[in-house]
Amino acid sequence: MKPKDVSILLVEDNPDDIELTLKAFTKHNLANVINVARDGEEALNIIFQGGEEDTGENVPDLILLDLKLPKVDGLEVLRQIKGNTKTQLIPVVVLTSSREENDLVESYRLGVNSYIRKPLDFEKFVEVVIQLGLYWLLLNEPPPKGRN
């Protein structure tokens, strides 16, 4: 997959974290389309916009998901993505400041593809986002699209 074909959905309510994440991805030319959802409800609307008629072609290649979100929290968003056959194969990476062991365990139980804690330091934050971007968008073989 070439980076230019890649679309990402970033689900994040913190403006600083949104800016840093976008900076990290654009700097390394990892994706050309990055949609941002600022709460869980908006994320679900974007992910399930096509309803039952959706062919799966418009789904993002990767979802970066914060856990503490307004309206609908991240674990509930994850539960709905992984509980629906149309969306369950989309790689979801939790990117959170949560230090709760329960969030980590519950995320994997729900089927998260990987779970990453945000470093407090800005530069380390950017470095972590770059590593996860390189891994998920260049090294990982994505599930075939337009399936089912």
Next chain:
Amino acid sequence: MKKEVTIIIAEDDKGHATLIEKNLKRAGISNNILHFKDGQETLNFLFRHGKGPHRKNNYPYLLLLDIKMPKVDGIEVLRQVKQDNELCKMMVIMLTTTDDPREIDECYKIGCSSYITKPVDYDKFVEAIRQLGLFLLVVEIPKIDGEL
């Protein structure tokens, strides 16, 4: 990734296993690494069957899983792991030479976290494992607990 996480390499090719371990270490991974040479040995360890080594209770494990292996293949190992109420939380990364889209699709449907195709070229193989190692440094892995 915390130092207490044990990395399991399920791989029948001894050369590949050595190369994977060596290059994970080169990327800065200092975790304990175990190697099993077929699917049955891997299942015996995880499910604590037979006479060989058994996994510890309440410890985090990460599985790097080849597909084509003697006795029990990687897809069957993945299936049994993901059907288990505790082991299902374990992050499983397929690391294999197979790039058949049907196989990739099946692994994701069963619940693998990620799928990496081993490059045939030596230098590219080394680079892929280094990239994997850099990613593993930033990812959080849950403990697997409870008596089976």
